[in-house]
Amino acid sequence: MLVAGGLVSPTAVASEAPTGPSLHLEWSAPAACPRASEVRESASALLGARVVGRGPATTQVKARVRASARVFVLTIETRSPSGTDRRTLKDERCAVLAEAAAVIAAAAADPSLASLPGAGGGVTSDRRATPVPGDIAPEPGPGQVEPPVSRDRPGGELARELLQVRAASEALRDGRGEDALAAVDRYLRSYPTGTFVPEARLHRSEALCLLGRRDEARAAAAAFLRELPDSPLRARVSSVCAEK
Numbered sequence: 001m002l003v004a005g006g007l008v009s010p011t012a013v014a015s016e017a018p019t020g021p022s023l024h025l026e027w028s029a030p031a032a033c034p035r036a037s038e039v040r041e042s043a044s045a046l047l048g049a050r051v052v053g054r055g056p057a058t059t060q061v062k063a064r065v066r067a068s069a070r071v072f073v074l075t076i077e078t079r080s081p082s083g084t085d086r087r088t089l090k091d092e093r094c095a096v097l098a099e100a101a102a103v104i105a106a107a108a109a110d111p112s113l114a115s116l117p118g119a120g121g122g123v124t125s126d127r128r129a130t131p132v133p134g135d136i137a138p139e140p141g142p143g144q145v146e147p148p149v150s151r152d153r154p155g156g157e158l159a160r161e162l163l164q165v166r167a168a169s170e171a172l173r174d175g176r177g178e179d180a181l182a183a184v185d186r187y188l189r190s191y192p193t194g195t196f197v198p199e200a201r202l203h204r205s206e207a208l209c210l211l212g213r214r215d216e217a218r219a220a221a222a223a224f225l226r227e228l229p230d231s232p233l234r235a236r237v238s239s240v241c242a243e244k
Helices: 036-047 094-108 156-173 177-190 197-210 214-227 234-238
Strands: 023-028 059-068 071-080 083-091
Touching: 023 036, 023 094, 036 094, 036 156, 059 094, 071 094, 083 094, 083 156, 094 156, 094 197, 156 177, 156 197, 177 197, 197 214, 197 234, 214 234
Parallel strands: 023 059
Antiparallel strands: 059 071, 071 083
């Protein structure tokens, strides 16, 4: 059994196609996985915008999950006017892949949909992202020793990557620039070639802008645009600390 759903601009209504920037998320997965509505709510919470309806979109994310032996396999494709990105992720818990899809989709949204520094308004949401399974330890607080990465199961590393990038996204949404910057810097040190490097680099430039470090934010954004010329995140990155 497969489930699917759509994510569109909060200004759209069910009977009308969106007239402005919008994000459409398709989610297909075995019945044991989170439902499309749950993935949409998680992406909505991270984006800081309410999600209703479905329809044509400027950014499209297609996520497909299949069960394979002991793991679930997610194939996710993101298309925007800026470019196309394709990734394949694996985890023995489908909930981890669902949250990964939400994180990737939320980062790819047009800047006018996001309630983030340097991005247009957006609609605030009191929802919170669906938690990663509880057997993954939370990020350590100041002065705490980070627990060792679990390597005895195929999903441990991906889930730990996800926690750090999601923490940065939530901190940005809540206006906590220092926390966001600490989370992305920790991620990029730990996973310099990790699954969520594009999202981490985006959020790093946004965190710097939020902290008023505009020259550093623009330099980080310029490096992203130079080194990832085909990324679907280019529009979002280009909006960071842009001159009005």
